[in-house]
Amino acid sequence: MSCWAERAGAVIWxxxxAGEKAGTPPRDILxxxxxxxPFGPRDYHPYKVWLxxxxxAQKRLGLTTQPRLPRDSGPLFGGQS
Structure with a gap:
């Protein structure tokens, strides 16, 4: 686990x-x-690790995440590539 992941986990988990113990709705916990x-601007590697x-955490809370599209998912506007 990276340093950024450890620091993110120390905040998120x-x-x-606490939210689960208190019965807080998952969306409110999110x-x-x-x-x-905690990492300042939401840019670059620390933000990606945070996400x-x-x-x-979303999975643990039972919230669905949208699947990522592969980077090479074809032409953007339906034309031939």
Missing amino acids: PIVS KQIDSAY SVRRE
């Missing part, structure tokens, strides 16, 4: 645990997670 972002740990 206590929020998830809002608390979003407001607790990865956040997705793990």
Whole structure:
């Protein structure tokens, strides 16, 4: 696990645990997670790692995540490539 993932997990997982114990609705727990972002600007590698740990929390809370499209998913506007 990377340093960024450990730091993100140290923020996210206590929020998830406390919210579950208190019976907080999952969407409200997710809002608390979003407001607790600790790494400054939401850019670059630290933010990507934060989103990865956040997705793990979403799964644990039973919230669905949208599947990612592959980078080479074809032409954008339906034309021939």
